[in-house]
Amino acid sequence: xxxxxxxxxxxxxxxxxxxxxxxxxxxxxxxxxxxxxxxxxxxxxxxxxxxxxxxxxxxxxxxxxxxxxxxxxxxxxxxxxxxxxxxxxxxxxxxxxxxxxxxxxxxxxxxxxxxxxxxxxxxxxxxxxxxxxxxxxxxxxxxxxxxxxxxxxxxxxxxxxxxxxxx
Amino acid sequence: xxxxxxxxxxxxxxxxxxxxxxxxxxxxxxxxxxxxxxxxxxxxxxxxxxxxxxxxxxxxxxxxxxxxxxxxxxxxxxxxxxxxxxxxxxxxxxxxxxxxxxxxxxxxxxxxxxxxxxxxxxxxxxxxxxxxxxxxxxxxxxxxxxxxxxxxxxxxxxxxxxxxxxxxxxxxxxxxxxxxxxxxxxxx
Numbered sequence: 001x002x003x004x005x006x007x008x009x010x011x012x013x014x015x016x017x018x019x020x021x022x023x024x025x026x027x028x029x030x031x032x033x034x035x036x037x038x039x040x041x042x043x044x045x046x047x048x049x050x051x052x053x054x055x056x057x058x059x060x061x062x063x064x065x066x067x068x069x070x071x072x073x074x075x076x077x078x079x080x081x082x083x084x085x086x087x088x089x090x091x092x093x094x095x096x097x098x099x100x101x102x103x104x105x106x107x108x109x110x111x112x113x114x115x116x117x118x119x120x121x122x123x124x125x126x127x128x129x130x131x132x133x134x135x136x137x138x139x140x141x142x143x144x145x146x147x148x149x150x151x152x153x154x155x156x157x158x159x160x161x162x163x164x165x166x167x
Numbered sequence: 168x169x170x171x172x173x174x175x176x177x178x179x180x181x182x183x184x185x186x187x188x189x190x191x192x193x194x195x196x197x198x199x200x201x202x203x204x205x206x207x208x209x210x211x212x213x214x215x216x217x218x219x220x221x222x223x224x225x226x227x228x229x230x231x232x233x234x235x236x237x238x239x240x241x242x243x244x245x246x247x248x249x250x251x252x253x254x255x256x257x258x259x260x261x262x263x264x265x266x267x268x269x270x271x272x273x274x275x276x277x278x279x280x281x282x283x284x285x286x287x288x289x290x291x292x293x294x295x296x297x298x299x300x301x302x303x304x305x306x307x308x309x310x311x312x313x314x315x316x317x318x319x320x321x322x323x324x325x326x327x328x329x330x331x332x333x334x335x336x337x338x339x340x341x342x343x344x345x346x347x348x349x350x351x352x353x354x355x
Contacts, residue, residue: 029280056283094275094282131283132345133355134291134298155347157298160232160281161224161289166345 019120020102022140024154025050025086027093032086033071034099035154042082042101044069049104051114052097055129055136056165058112063093067101096136096156098127118151125151130166134158137166172257174235174245175269179278186228186253194223196294199339199352203297205312206338210301213309220348221298224291227253232285234258235278238270242284245270296351297340301326312337326350 021040026033027050036042044067052061071083098114108115108124115124118140126141132155140152171181192203210217230251237243238258245259245266260266274281290296307319311334319330332342341354 028282030276094280096282133289133343133349135346136283137345157346157348158283159221160279161229161286161291162283163286164345 018103019118020049020100020105020116022118022152023048023081023099023101024138024156025052025097025099026156027052027086027088027095027097028156028158032088034067034084034086035077035081036084036099036101038080038082040082040101042067042084044084046101048086049100050093050097051100051107051127052093052095053112053114053127053129054095055131056163060109060112060114061093061095061097062107062109063088096138096158097129098138098140131162131164132166133164134161170257172255173260173269174238174256174258174266174273176272176277178256178269179273182254182256183228183231183279186225186231188221188225188228189223190219190221192219192222192297194294195297199295199297202339202352203350206335206340207299209310209334209338213303213307215301215303215307215309218300219297220300221291222296223294224289226287226292227251229285229287229289229292230254231256231273232279232281233287235270235273236281236284238267239274240284241267290351290353290355295353296349298346298348299326299350300348301331307331309334312339 021037023034023036034048046067048065048067050063050065066087068085068087071077071085077083105116114127117123118125128139128141130137135158136156138154139150142149142151192200195203207217231254234243234248238245238248245263248258258266258270260269272278302325304324308316311317317334319328321330327347335342335350340350341352343349343351343354
């Protein structure tokens with residue numbers, strides 16, 4: 001009994017020390033796909049959490065999905081990254097956002113952004129999305145105000161023109 | 168008899184090919200076309216690889232995308248969509264629910280595949296923008312518009328290189344920093 005209680009106390013501490021791997025979810029047209037860092041060691045069948053902040057509003061969509069077959073390299077799959085197709089739950093999401101693979105961290109969801117510890121240091125980073133002239137700019141920012149630092153960014157090309165919302 | 172002008176996936180499949188976008192430099196506005204051709208020629212002569220993915224975007228297609236998104240997302244009533252030049256389409260099915268479902272089909276993954284509200288105007292629609300992927304290996308020595316050699320050694324070795332942007336500007340092909348593939352007459 002004491003050993004079982006001790007195990008329950010130890011497991012969450014280990015999970016908090018391992019941050020998730022951050023990638024990009026591209027849910028445009030009929031072919032949904034995910035880009036993840038190769039070092040994450042993700043495989044077909046693994047679960048991922050999709051986070052899609054609305055780049056033109058303040059809603060955030062969340063979904064659980066499963067990685068499909070791995071994709072061959074392409075122009076938007078640079079060295080050090082893996083690509084997968086995605087088996088989405090119904091109803092289907094559309095847009096571009098973030099994919100988390102690995103231990104699920106605590107998510108703090110606010111007005112159009114999501115805060116979570118991406119580096120495992122106990123402080124939260126902020127995920128955000130905005131529209132450029134023909135794409136979606138995705139960022140992960142550590143710190144706030146004058147100390148804010150972009151630690152991760154990606155761009156998803158839409159192939160059509162939109163009204164920019166990025167500042 | 169079914170009205171073949173009614174919006175929806177059937178209309179999309181039967182008509183969308185009439186309003187194609189282009190990936191040909193030849194379809195650009197004439198002044199900008201000459202500048203882009205000269206810049207691409209300089210890039211290729213210097214050993215860079217250039218792949219053009221988008222040039223002139225069809226204004227009718229842009230309008231169909233814009234209004235199908237707005238109706239699908241409740242931002243415009245079907246009966247209030249203005250006439251789109253060049254497109255014979257009825258958005259109002261006489262039943263708002265059916266009209267919105269039809270617009271959702273057009274905007275959805277089997278139709279235009281739209282996730283965000285498309286714009287009605289842009290440099291692409293004017294023929295004054297080009298999306299291209301530019302890459303090279305090692306050092307790039309490229310001639311600017313004046314014919315002077317410019318050597319680019321710093322990374323990245325692609326179209327996001329700021330030294331390359333300066334060379335493009337000499338040709339009148341201006342980089343938009345926020346969108347990696349996008350160059351235009353004025354960087355917009």
